Amino acid sequence: MNWETIEAPADAISPAPLTVRAQFIPARHFFPEHSHRxxxxxxxxxxxLTVISEGGSLVISPEQAVWLPTGLRHKVGSLLGAEFRSxxxxxxxxxxxxxxxxMVFAVSPLLKALIIEAAAIEGRQDDDGYAGRITHLILDQLRRTRPLPTALPWPRDGALATLCEALYSDPADPRGPEDWGCVLGMSARTLARRFVSETGMSLRSWRRxxxxxxxxxxxxxxxxxxRTAMELGYGSTSAFVYAFRLEMGSSPQAYMRGRGEEVGNRSASPTARVGSE
Structure with missing residues (x-):
């Protein structure tokens, strides 16, 4: 299935000092390559989100964000759909x-809440300076960000990108390098070598x-x-819990419970208006 483009607005106005844009990106849609001032x-x-720039290609989870400096040409899209904030x-x-x-960095619960609130009030009259205070808090949070090495690298090579899209869409796909080599018209050894060259990690590590x-x-x-364990292709729930704990330092239940408590500690925010990238 081909990807479809989303047109960016031609009348975008420079931020002074910050603008928040909100949009839902449908599955297999992307903003074509462009840059900003x-x-x-x-x-x-x-x-x-899938982010492709001169610095490489990668996928980020909802706990992560990407900083794109002025003038950097980039594309942003989503394989399965996402609630996008820019x-x-x-x-x-x-x-x-x-x-x-x-740079890829972690998004703290506070920064996430501030972004949601900023999107909700974007464009409203700021008589009491509330929007300005939210902006200052966001900028203060961004000053405290630190780079993360845990984004999911994404190959630029067409054949390998096809492989990654298939595995991302169906994580339970059991086919290994030999099977995929036949599908893509290359040997398992060539596939493995090219995958490491494109992503910096082995196919097995990438799948994990x-x-x-x-x-x-x-x-x-x-x-x-x-059900999540089955959707991801694990042989048992315990195998999934073990793998999750190994990577995240806690069980899936504890991890999600922690996220729920973070959300519960924030006041509910109105639905953000739709904008453009």
């Missing part, structure tokens, strides 16, 4: 935040990290632990 923070409050930050303001290179990303998506959508 301002910095951008790419984030999804639910679902996963922060546009003025050139001078952003220069003192996360630097001039693309990909399953973690999908686990967070599925659990966050309300799916139970046992």
């Amino acid at each position: 301002w910095h951008q923070m790419v984030y999804a409050i639910s679902g996963a 922060l546009w930050i003025a050139e001078e303001t952003g220069r003192a935040l996360s630097g001039t290179a693309p 990290r990909m399953r973690l990303f999908r686990a967070i998506e599925l659990l966050g959508g309300g799916m139970g632990v046992t």
Whole structure:
């Protein structure tokens, strides 16, 4: 299935100092390659985003965001659909935040809540300075970000991208390098070598990290632990729980319970208006 494009607005106005855009990205849709005269923070409050830039290709979970500095050409999309949030930050303001290179960083519960609130009040009259205070808090949070190495790398090579899309869509797919080599017209050894070259990790390690990303998506959508384990292709619930604990330091139940408590500690926010990337 081909990907479809989403057109960005032609009348975008430079942020002063920050603008929040909100949009749902349907499955297999993307914003075509472009750049901005301002910095951008790419984030999804639910679902996963694919971000392709001069610095590489990767997928980020709802716990992560990507900083894209001014002038960097990039594409943003979603394989399975995502609630997309984009922060546009003025050139001078952003220069003192996360630097001039693309970066993946963790989104704290506070920063997520601030982004949701900023999107909800975007465009409203700010008589008492409330929106300005939210903006200052967001910028203050961005100053405290630190790079993360845990994004999911994504190959640029067409054949390998096809492989990754198939596995991401169906994590339980049992086919190994030999089977996929036949499908893609290459030997298992060639596939393995090219995959490491494109992503910096083996196919086996990539699948393990990909399953973690999908686990967070599925659990966050309300799916139970046992069904999530089956959807991801684990032989048993205990095997899934063990793998999750190994990567995240807690069981799936404890991880999601912690997220629920974080959400419960925040006041409910109105639904964000739809904008564009």
